[in-house]
Amino acid sequence: MVELIEGTARAGYGAVGLWRDRLDECGAGAARNRALAAGIQISSLCRGGWFCAPDAIARRARMEDNFRAVDEAAQLGALTLVLVCGPAASNDLEAGRREVVEAIEELAEYAATRDVALAVEPLHPLYCGDRSVVVTLAQALTLGVGVVIDSYHVWWDPQLEASIASSAGRILGFHLADWLAPPPDPLNGRGMLGDGTIDLRRIRRLVDSAGYEGPIEVEIFNPSVWALDPAEALELLGARYREHVAG
Amino acid sequence: MVELIEGTARAGYGAVGLWRDRLDECGAGAARNRALAAGIQISSLCRGGWFCAPDAIARRARMEDNFRAVDEAAQLGALTLVLVCGPAASNDLEAGRREVVEAIEELAEYAATRDVALAVEPLHPLYCGDRSVVVTLAQALTLGVGVVIDSYHVWWDPQLEASIASSAGRILGFHLADWLAPPPDPLNGRGMLGDGTIDLRRIRRLVDSAGYEGPIEVEIFNPSVWALDPAEALELLGARYREHVAG
Numbered sequence: 001m002v003e004l005i006e007g008t009a010r011a012g013y014g015a016v017g018l019w020r021d022r023l024d025e026c027g028a029g030a031a032r033n034r035a036l037a038a039g040i041q042i043s044s045l046c047r048g049g050w051f052c053a054p055d056a057i058a059r060r061a062r063m064e065d066n067f068r069a070v071d072e073a074a075q076l077g078a079l080t081l082v083l084v085c086g087p088a089a090s091n092d093l094e095a096g097r098r099e100v101v102e103a104i105e106e107l108a109e110y111a112a113t114r115d116v117a118l119a120v121e122p123l124h125p126l127y128c129g130d131r132s133v134v135v136t137l138a139q140a141l142t143l144g145v146g147v148v149i150d151s152y153h154v155w156w157d158p159q160l161e162a163s164i165a166s167s168a169g170r171i172l173g174f175h176l177a178d179w180l181a182p183p184p185d186p187l188n189g190r191g192m193l194g195d196g197t198i199d200l201r202r203i204r205r206l207v208d209s210a211g212y213e214g215p216i217e218v219e220i221f222n223p224s225v226w227a228l229d230p231a232e233a234l235e236l237l238g239a240r241y242r243e244h245v246a247g
Numbered sequence: 248m249v250e251l252i253e254g255t256a257r258a259g260y261g262a263v264g265l266w267r268d269r270l271d272e273c274g275a276g277a278a279r280n281r282a283l284a285a286g287i288q289i290s291s292l293c294r295g296g297w298f299c300a301p302d303a304i305a306r307r308a309r310m311e312d313n314f315r316a317v318d319e320a321a322q323l324g325a326l327t328l329v330l331v332c333g334p335a336a337s338n339d340l341e342a343g344r345r346e347v348v349e350a351i352e353e354l355a356e357y358a359a360t361r362d363v364a365l366a367v368e369p370l371h372p373l374y375c376g377d378r379s380v381v382v383t384l385a386q387a388l389t390l391g392v393g394v395v396i397d398s399y400h401v402w403w404d405p406q407l408e409a410s411i412a413s414s415a416g417r418i419l420g421f422h423l424a425d426w427l428a429p430p431p432d433p434l435n436g437r438g439m440l441g442d443g444t445i446d447l448r449r450i451r452r453l454v455d456s457a458g459y460e461g462p463i464e465v466e467i468f469n470p471s472v473w474a475l476d477p478a479e480a481l482e483l484l485g486a487r488y489r490e491h492v493a494g
Binding site for chain 2 (some may be wrong): 024087088091093097124125126127129130135136138139155156157168179180181182183186189197198199216245
């Protein structure tokens with residue numbers, strides 16, 4: 001975690017997104033201090049959500065964990081807490097979607113008391129069965145909080161242009177990864193910018209046109225990227241960003 | 248092919264869908280005669296489509312192949328020629344989608360002269376990069392021909408109920424397979440009815456409510472299903488249909 005924060009700052013980036021499962025390594029307070037010392041912003045904390053559960057007791061435990069995620073985001077001074085909304089607890093997908101609506105209403109009240117912004121990240125429909133019942137940007141916009149747009153998750157959507165325009169003022173994060181076709185792995189088969197089928201520049205321009213001026217996070221789940229030397233990975237993604245995204 | 252036609256008839260089913268890549272085994276005329284003799288209807292021919300190509304010459308070759316597919320469907324007396332529309336020839340997804348619109352306009356004129364019904368099958372967005380730029384039922388409905396609804400491809404769609412209702416009168420096929428989460432393979436990881444996350448009965452009822460009364464095809468790309476004894480596979484899917492789909 002410390003290596004990530006300081007390495008990202010050293011490579012000249014202005015912000016870094018953190019994941020909760022790695023936060024335990026040093027704690028939210030220490031992570032915030034390291035980021036302040038390095039002069040880098042914490043763009044987001046991933047992730048709250050996973051609201052659905054088979055019974056009320058299990059759902060309450062999930063909500064308590066989300067309250068802790070809000071507290072951690074507040075301690076970090078993260079701009080956004082990212083919510084991944086699912087999967088459903090049974091094959092009743094619509095029931096799962098109703099649980100998400102109710103949970104976000106409750107969590108938003110708590111987040112307001114901590115001054116933490118919530119953002120729903122719609123995931124690719126590939127994940128509807130095991131990660132998120134929210135699978136389009138249009139659907140995410142019905143949930144009343146902010147949204148995170150990830151090129152990997154939304155690029156296929158015939159309504160993308162209209163949905164991004166409708167997101168104006170509510171975009172709290174913008175993630176980039178490319179789509180490899182066919183995906184070499186359902187979860188960890190995402191592509192380095194420029195290696196896949198997505199017109200990343202078009203999506204960046206749409207997000208620009210919607211008025212988004214916040215950080216852009218590159219989020220690539222792929223063992224071949226993780227195997228790179230961290231400084232080399234940061235340099236590569238900078239070069240790919242300039243080639244395939246900027247301008 | 249002959250084994251499929253006769254085995255399906257023997258198991259008591261009233262219709263069977265055929266694939267073009269296996270049609271060469273016996274030819275369309277012979278397949279039709281076998282089906283007539285066995286008293287079974289040929290519900291559909293899979294597939295036309297794959298319209299997009301990097302240049303006009305290649306696109307023309309694809310169109311010629313689609314004309315042949317229409318001719319084969321006519322020879323078979325198949326109710327429908329199923330179209331799989333993609334992928335795009337480049338990272339310009341919207342250009343690929345425009346090519347599909349133009350190609351279907353041309354193919355529909357030809358199909359009308361052969362009295363063959365065309366139906367676009369929207370594929371799961373998982374396939375947007377390598378198989379189909381048409382990824383939702385709502386999008387398929389804009390293309391002016393019929394549609395095929397496959398539970399595996401559409402189950403995740405937040406607009407599913409409305410889109411199926413809008414399909415009334417244009418549904419020319421209904422396919423069933425379950426979704427395994429996460430998919431064990433991007434192409435051949437589809438599930439036997441009841442093994443996955445889809446509320447198949449709900450989708451069948453929606454399709455019923457839209458007035459569809461044609462054949463229901465079970466289409467499961469999965470080596471573990473293909474490894475079954477054919478008669479056993481037909482019996483298993485009948486049992487699963489009664490348990491998870493009928494009623």
